[in-house]
Amino acid sequence: xxxxxxxxxxxxxxxxxxxxxxxxxxxxxxxxxxxxxxxxxxxxxxxxxxxxxxxxxxxxxxxxxxxxxxxxxxxxxxxxxxxxxxxxxxxxxxxxxxxxxxxxxxxxxxxxxxxxxxxxxxxxxxxxxxxxxxxxxxxxxxxxxxxxxxxxxxxxxxxxxxxxxxxxxxxxxxxxxxxxxxxxxxxxxxxxxxxxxxxxxxxxxxxxxxxxxxxxxxxxxxxxxxxxxxxxxxxxxxxxxxxxxxxxxxxxxxxxxxxxxxxxxxxxxxxxxxxxxxxxxxxxxxxxxxxxxxxxxxxxxxxxxxxxxxxxxxxxxxxxxxxxxxxxxxxxxxxxxxxxxxxxxxxxxxxxxxxxxxxxxxxxxxxxxxxxxxxxxxxxxxxxxxxx
Numbered sequence: 001x002x003x004x005x006x007x008x009x010x011x012x013x014x015x016x017x018x019x020x021x022x023x024x025x026x027x028x029x030x031x032x033x034x035x036x037x038x039x040x041x042x043x044x045x046x047x048x049x050x051x052x053x054x055x056x057x058x059x060x061x062x063x064x065x066x067x068x069x070x071x072x073x074x075x076x077x078x079x080x081x082x083x084x085x086x087x088x089x090x091x092x093x094x095x096x097x098x099x100x101x102x103x104x105x106x107x108x109x110x111x112x113x114x115x116x117x118x119x120x121x122x123x124x125x126x127x128x129x130x131x132x133x134x135x136x137x138x139x140x141x142x143x144x145x146x147x148x149x150x151x152x153x154x155x156x157x158x159x160x161x162x163x164x165x166x167x168x169x170x171x172x173x174x175x176x177x178x179x180x181x182x183x184x185x186x187x188x189x190x191x192x193x194x195x196x197x198x199x200x201x202x203x204x205x206x207x208x209x210x211x212x213x214x215x216x217x218x219x220x221x222x223x224x225x226x227x228x229x230x231x232x233x234x235x236x237x238x239x240x241x242x243x244x245x246x247x248x249x250x251x252x253x254x255x256x257x258x259x260x261x262x263x264x265x266x267x268x269x270x271x272x273x274x275x276x277x278x279x280x281x282x283x284x285x286x287x288x289x290x291x292x293x294x295x296x297x298x299x300x301x302x303x304x305x306x307x308x309x310x311x312x313x314x315x316x317x318x319x320x321x322x323x324x325x326x327x328x329x330x331x332x333x334x335x336x337x338x339x340x341x342x343x344x345x346x347x348x349x350x351x352x353x354x355x356x357x358x359x360x361x362x363x364x365x366x367x368x369x370x371x372x373x374x375x376x377x378x379x380x381x382x383x384x385x386x387x388x
Contacts, residue, residue, distance in 0.1 A: 003067045003081040005332065005384035006115045007362065008032045008196040009347065012063045017191045018207065020184030023125040026145035030127045032112075032196055033203065034119050036069060037061055039111035045073055045104040051085070052078055052096035054110060061112045062092050065349065065360065065382055069113040073104040081113050083383075115198035121162035128159055131221070133200045139234040139268055140165065141220050144178070148187035149209070149244050154178035155220070155236045157268055169236055169277035170266040179238025179252060179264070182209040182216055185245040185369060195346070195364060197380045201388065202331060204254070204380055206346070209244040210369035213346050216243075216250040217366050217378060223267075223321060224388045225328035232269035233328060235280065235321065240264060247371025249295070254319060254333060255366025255378045257284035257301065259292040270324055278323050284335040285317040295366055295376020296335035306338040314338070314350065316361075316379060331386035334361065334379040344377050352381075359383035 010018065016028045016037070031037050038061025045054045054060075054070070062068055062084045070079050082094035120140060121128040130140045140159045145151040157167025170179065184192050195206040195215070202221020208214050218237050225233035238252040240263055249256050251264030262281040270278050284296055291300030296319075299305075308315050316334035321327045344350070344363040352359040362382045367375035 002384045003083050003113070005197065005199050005382055005386065006032070006067050006113060007065050007382045008112075009063065010191065010193045011347070012061060012066065013059060014038060014061050018183055018194045019189045019191055020148045020187045021189055022148060023145050025151045025181065025183050026125055026127045026143045028196070029129065029143060030119055033115045033117040033129055033198060036114040037112045039109060042070070042108040042110050045078060045108050046102065047078070047096045047099050047104070048101050050095065050097045050099070051093050052082075052099070053091055053093050055091045057090070059090060060087075060092060060110070062087055067113040068092065068094065068110050070108065070110045072106045072108045074106045075099055075104065078104050115203065116200040121159060123162045126162055128162055131201045136201045137222050137231055137234045141236065143181070149184050150180040150182055150242055152178040153181050153220070153236065153238055155234060155268055157232070167268055167276065169234070169268045171277050174266065174277065174279065175240050179236065179240065180242055181205070181218055181238050182207050182244040182250070182369070185210040195362070197332070197362065197382060199332070199384055199386050204333065206364050208369065213365045214367035214369055214375060215346060215364050216252065216369065217254045217364055218252050219254050219330055222388060223328045224331040224386070226326060227271050227328070230271070230328070232267065232273055234268045235265060235330070237265040243369070245370050247368050247373065249368055249373065253366050254282065254330060255295055255364070255376045256282070257287040257294060257296060257319065257335065258282055259287065261293055265321070267321070267323055267327065271327055280327065281322040282330075283320050283322055285320050286337045287335070297338070297340040297377035298374065299339040301335070301339070302337045304338050306336065306340040306343055308338060313353065314340070331388055332381040332384065334381065336377055336379070340377050349382070350379065356381070
């Protein structure tokens, strides 16, 4: 079972709190992308009929679908990263196919596995993160979280210290000071709900800064590029101002398909590898409905309603990136082709079929933080691996 995609949420046991305070987002991202969380001893670990059950004396940090990192067990096949199948207050299960029934021995530990990123520079409430895998573009994401309601973010082709880098994305001429990533609509310690879904080269951050099931979905990392060996196929999305309490669509939200607009998304260079940061347009592959700029999974995006009558199915498509041609797609992100209405709430998990057989898809409701604009729906592949 693939463990390449890691899923974290504010509803996980002991999850970090995101609030309108300095450092809340930078700490959250560094913890989950780089460090992992909740390291502790496993009281017992036993296998029966191909399923391992780990028990704990005082709880654990896991949710169903999260990835645990186990160590110290004999047989050694129980060690490493394991996708959690089910959870109870003091126990979890994971697949142990091929391992003989019986109790494991050793000083066994576990933790919530990180996404495998690295921190290259840091300062108080500022962190600079990049993927650690060699096949990644190597671009660095700088999160300046010294503010309260928003963090300011910018990508660089490379950095030499926490404040110095080449190839800033976006440029100051595009957005002075970088994009805005929302945390809360108020500068206080009230907890806000969030989701973080990541692989070793990119991640989605969904935040509901004003509460409710109304998320702004952001992306940072390598894209699924149509150009072979695309050294500059790195995208960052974000708002172009403080939009933590806006009643209009946040510019950085990846649940929105823009046939007209081109703002809130930037690639570090064009496909020719010449020049500097460029704006990218995000268009659903099957966004052919009556509305030019619209949330996925709503009327006006495409034709028909969920479920699709011929196969009683949920039909989805990729979100394409257009910048002097179709550059590629956002990995792991799926836009519903139909109007799904209120069929799914954030956190709902759908079993994939067809091209997504064997995968689980996580629903996220995307909407303006405030106001009366209805929510759209997107799905993120939480099993992986994401295609690139």
